Amino acid sequence: MNDRAPMLETTGLGRAFGKKWALRGLSLRVPEGELYGFLGQNGAGKTTTLRLLAGLLRPSEGTLRIAGLEHGTDGAALRQLLGFVPDTPPLYDYLTGRQYVALVASLWHVDRRQRDERCERLFATLDLSEVADELCRGYSHGMRKKVHLAAVLTTAPRVLLLDEPTTGLDPISTRRLKDLLLAEAAAGTTILLSTHVLEVAEQICHRVGILARGSLCAEGPVAELRQQHGARSLEDVFLSTAGGGD
Amino acid sequence: MGLVAADLRVLGNLLTTADGRRVATSTFVGLALFALMSWWVADALVDRPDLLAMLHRETRGGSLQALIGYGLMACPLVATWYGLSLAQRQLFEAPELLLWRLAPQAAVRAPLQALLRASLVSSTWAFALTGPFVGAFLRQSPAPLLAWCMLPLAIVCCTMPLLATLLAVQVALVRWFAGRALRLVLTVVMTLASLGFFAWFLLALFTPSQARVHDIAAAARDAGGLPWTVDTAAAMLSAVATGRFDWRATAGAVGWLAAALGIFLFAARQHPRAWERQLEAAAGFGARFGRRWPAGAAGAVRKKEFAQLLQQPGALLGFVLFPLLVFGLAQRRLLIGGILANPRLPDCVATLGAMLALWFVAVMLVLYAHMGRMAVWDGPQWSLYMASPTPPGRLVRGKLAAIATLMLWPLLVVAVAGGHLLGADRSTLATFLAVAIGGTCAALGVLAALGTWPRLMRPDEGGHVLQGARNFVAAILLVFAFDLVTAPGWLGWIWLDHFARERRLEEHVVRPYAPLLAGAALAWGSLVGVLGAAIGTRHYRRLLTPR
Numbered sequence A: 001m002n003d004r005a006p007m008l009e010t011t012g013l014g015r016a017f018g019k020k021w022a023l024r025g026l027s028l029r030v031p032e033g034e035l036y037g038f039l040g041q042n043g044a045g046k047t048t049t050l051r052l053l054a055g056l057l058r059p060s061e062g063t064l065r066i067a068g069l070e071h072g073t074d075g076a077a078l079r080q081l082l083g084f085v086p087d088t089p090p091l092y093d094y095l096t097g098r099q100y101v102a103l104v105a106s107l108w109h110v111d112r113r114q115r116d117e118r119c120e121r122l123f124a125t126l127d128l129s130e131v132a133d134e135l136c137r138g139y140s141h142g143m144r145k146k147v148h149l150a151a152v153l154t155t156a157p158r159v160l161l162l163d164e165p166t167t168g169l170d171p172i173s174t175r176r177l178k179d180l181l182l183a184e185a186a187a188g189t190t191i192l193l194s195t196h197v198l199e200v201a202e203q204i205c206h207r208v209g210i211l212a213r214g215s216l217c218a219e220g221p222v223a224e225l226r227q228q229h230g231a232r233s234l235e236d237v238f239l240s241t242a243g244g245g246d
Numbered sequence B: 001m002g003l004v005a006a007d008l009r010v011l012g013n014l015l016t017t018a019d020g021r022r023v024a025t026s027t028f029v030g031l032a033l034f035a036l037m038s039w040w041v042a043d044a045l046v047d048r049p050d051l052l053a054m055l056h057r058e059t060r061g062g063s064l065q066a067l068i069g070y071g072l073m074a075c076p077l078v079a080t081w082y083g084l085s086l087a088q089r090q091l092f093e094a095p096e097l098l099l100w101r102l103a104p105q106a107a108v109r110a111p112l113q114a115l116l117r118a119s120l121v122s123s124t125w126a127f128a129l130t131g132p133f134v135g136a137f138l139r140q141s142p143a144p145l146l147a148w149c150m151l152p153l154a155i156v157c158c159t160m161p162l163l164a165t166l167l168a169v170q171v172a173l174v175r176w177f178a179g180r181a182l183r184l185v186l187t188v189v190m191t192l193a194s195l196g197f198f199a200w201f202l203l204a205l206f207t208p209s210q211a212r213v214h215d216i217a218a219a220a221r222d223a224g225g226l227p228w229t230v231d232t233a234a235a236m237l238s239a240v241a242t243g244r245f246d247w248r249a250t251a252g253a254v255g256w257l258a259a260a261l262g263i264f265l266f267a268a269r270q271h272p273r274a275w276e277r278q279l280e281a282a283a284g285f286g287a288r289f290g291r292r293w294p295a296g297a298a299g300a301v302r303k304k305e306f307a308q309l310l311q312q313p314g315a316l317l318g319f320v321l322f323p324l325l326v327f328g329l330a331q332r333r334l335l336i337g338g339i340l341a342n343p344r345l346p347d348c349v350a351t352l353g354a355m356l357a358l359w360f361v362a363v364m365l366v367l368y369a370h371m372g373r374m375a376v377w378d379g380p381q382w383s384l385y386m387a388s389p390t391p392p393g394r395l396v397r398g399k400l401a402a403i404a405t406l407m408l409w410p411l412l413v414v415a416v417a418g419g420h421l422l423g424a425d426r427s428t429l430a431t432f433l434a435v436a437i438g439g440t441c442a443a444l445g446v447l448a449a450l451g452t453w454p455r456l457m458r459p460d461e462g463g464h465v466l467q468g469a470r471n472f473v474a475a476i477l478l479v480f481a482f483d484l485v486t487a488p489g490w491l492g493w494i495w496l497d498h499f500a501r502e503r504r505l506e507e508h509v510v511r512p513y514a515p516l517l518a519g520a521a522l523a524w525g526s527l528v529g530v531l532g533a534a535i536g537t538r539h540y541r542r543l544l545t546p547r
Ligand SMILES: Nc1ncnc2c1ncn2[C@@H]1O[C@H](COP(=O)(O)OP(=O)(O)OP(=O)(O)O)[C@@H](O)[C@H]1O
Pocket: A017, A021, A022, A040, A041, A042, A043, A044, A045, A046, A047, A048, A049, B279, B280, B281
């Protein structure tokens, strides 16, 4: 896979909060159309990494290029390509799900016909059609997440960043989400996600990176990692790298 | 749908829900009250042709401009209050900020949206405060239709420039100085702005018409009497009202608006960095405080209240400023001058009366904040209380214990002020302490009963407490209830005063009654306190049962 030009590339990326480094020395190359998963214990730096990639945080050191663009210089052009699904979605409580999607689509310059077509399809896939015209304030946690996801996918991002996308989703929705992500990746979207659910990583990610205390301690396709560590499952790999280091 | 359209849609959707309609109604009631007061102040002036004639003379014919300027002064005050208090949150803590930042639009778009929201809200409040007052004089003038049409423009021209500048300054400050120190400073400024605004409002409301006219004339006379924005806007509007069109003033007013917007847009480019810095600096104060917490529920709740207080720089500052205020009142004999100067009362009685009056005022100042501690401020944690098996009585007890400790502060401050500045002797001090402790118990009873009243205080499902009119009603009820439970004291004082008019009171005659007075106050206070706590516990049980 590494023969393709990288869609996303970081070198020595690091971010400190005060004196504490949340992430340090992250070098990544993710080619177009790859599904890349971040694993790691709580506080390992997954959210920080995704926020850096999304341009919400500035790196304290290192560089970051997405599709050849940089956050500082090509802000709007880069954000047009990006979709970010944080763990608490920034919904407007007093808009309906459909109105929220319309707002997001208009911010990302999606025309009306495409928007309506994508929105209908995504709402149907994510089982949201029934609540589409209710106010977001009444949504459950999982529904909020799915609505924001649908809104982001409506903008057809070329790079999709998801922070723990499956938390709060029911098994059916989780399954649909996995299929959706695989289809998106097959269509050329580069996807980076963080997750605590190893099965998700095992089933859909082309490659995973395991973060521990702010740095990458293992990276590669799941099968390769298993082989390298002589482990039977990704869980064993995780325990021996992320948790079992001490 | 753009960001503005989305906000408008939100307003529309708000009205389709019951909660939203409640918010809208209470906001509307608040606005209507402000408008009513503004109209009332204007009406009192319109009814006094003599005063208006005097103003006309003193301003050499410029009375309309002076009056309009006076009315428009509310705009920069609202802008200051709003810009320093709520707008700060909208600028850095609105949940939608994340979306605005992610969207492929200019970096200034997000702060601009915050400014638009803040402008809409503050202009609306400014309109409620200014419109009726200025309108009354436009009608009396009588002004052509164009003047009425330009009134909103004048209000916006007086509100927006200051608001935009304040927000710009805050963006810049957070961008370069984010941290605990800045947070402290901003919170202090925020508290002062809120206090200052309401103090101004009350003062303006209760100024007698005569004094008001003098103020207006004085402001019109000296060149720096009004802010530039208000001055130009008043000139613009008064010219139109008298059938002229003052191009210079209009260009000036709009120019101020444009200049401030320019400054804002310049500073807003730093907003992404500022927002980031704000997120980093969000850590609290003194996390080490209180490692050893009590195991009992009441004790833990009490400790929690203190810990929360330490996290609120504004509240802490209030505690520090408070003695200065009380000492100031005592030193200048404000409010208590009449009592102390009463020749018929022996010194010890007058001093006791003055100290009790000071204590009463001091408690009034802090009572409202303490009411929040009973239930409202726990809104976000409400589900925790609802889920916990702790009996409501314990929670109430813990909260009351915390508030009781905090209420010792006014007691202490007034006692020291009395001893130092009013020359109270030891037995007077002792009597004061006993009576004031009784009064504190009564105040606690009032807080327990009212601060937990489900009708006023119930947090909604999301843990939010509705602001607006309910708040206002709660404050008024609190003042009224506190007056009621301290009524025996007031009545006793009035009786004493009457008594002293008929027969001269000698110090050696009244001294022996001091223990009796102290005992009565303590008994009454305990009665009210126990009763209030019982009601509060019942209320808490109702608050904690799911709806
Ligand atoms: N705004 C912030 N201010 C200070 N420290 C922060 C901030 N955000 C993150 N950190 C620190 O950075 C480290 C990494 O946090 P991050 O949120 O990236 O972890 P995570 O891997 O996403 O954890 P989780 O699995 O719990 O979501 C943590 O130690 C955290 O305390």
